[in-house]
Amino acid sequence: MRRIKLAPSLLNADFSDLRKALSYIDGIADVVHLDVMDGNFVPNITFGPLVVRAVRNITDLPLDVHLMIAHPAEFVEDFVSAGADWISFHLEVTRRPEEVIEVIHGLGRRAGLVVNPQTPAPLTFDYLELVDYLLVMTVVPGFGGQAMIPEALPKVMEIKREAERRGTSLEVEVDGGVKTGNLREVVEAGADIVVVGSSIYAAPDPRGAAEEIRRFLDGR
Ligand code: DX5
Numbered sequence: 001m002r003r004i005k006l007a008p009s010l011l012n013a014d015f016s017d018l019r020k021a022l023s024y025i026d027g028i029a030d031v032v033h034l035d036v037m038d039g040n041f042v043p044n045i046t047f048g049p050l051v052v053r054a055v056r057n058i059t060d061l062p063l064d065v066h067l068m069i070a071h072p073a074e075f076v077e078d079f080v081s082a083g084a085d086w087i088s089f090h091l092e093v094t095r096r097p098e099e100v101i102e103v104i105h106g107l108g109r110r111a112g113l114v115v116n117p118q119t120p121a122p123l124t125f126d127y128l129e130l131v132d133y134l135l136v137m138t139v140v141p142g143f144g145g146q147a148m149i150p151e152a153l154p155k156v157m158e159i160k161r162e163a164e165r166r167g168t169s170l171e172v173e174v175d176g177g178v179k180t181g182n183l184r185e186v187v188e189a190g191a192d193i194v195v196v197g198s199s200i201y202a203a204p205d206p207r208g209a210a211e212e213i214r215r216f217l218d219g220r
């Protein structure tokens, strides 16, 4: 049985008490998912390197920084200095993903490529040997708390099969609308890493919610 990683997203957490937000997932999460939005590629603005550094200072977990920004290459260094361990960017923002990947790898960090729900899997195929993980969005990026678009899920298998055919292995991360009610589907689709935002942080008992998801992932 493969171990599936849990990546809680802080997007719906209380940013006035990040210590508490991180304490909820302590000993449960594998990695912390941080959603960076620029008000340009997506119609919302969240935070930048300053907040990533603040999170870095209060947790030892790896930081998975999801860049929903129009010019990722220009900011990779700032996020690395702030403490990012994994950095992903969208295929939709660049004609030369290999250049962004090179910048991330040049700074010794894990590189991920992200695709929106409407972007077909084959557009990722040329980069499967270059990245460490592929992030499949199951909501239109921009906001937490949206309902999953299940039609995006079959892309996970499509991408994994092609990676296998090319003799490379990579992790596939699923992000958007994941909750206990659809976790089985997400796991069966082949997810290696699941991002969970509002289903943890908007729950009345965030730690209990995170524990329940962990139990499901471990007890399949
Ligand atoms: C959406 C973000 C996601 C999302 C996760 O643009 O990339 O990480 O907010 O939150 P939930 O789980 O609430 O969809």
Ligand code: ZN
Pocket: 009, 033, 034, 035, 066, 175, 195
């Ligand atoms: Zn995200």
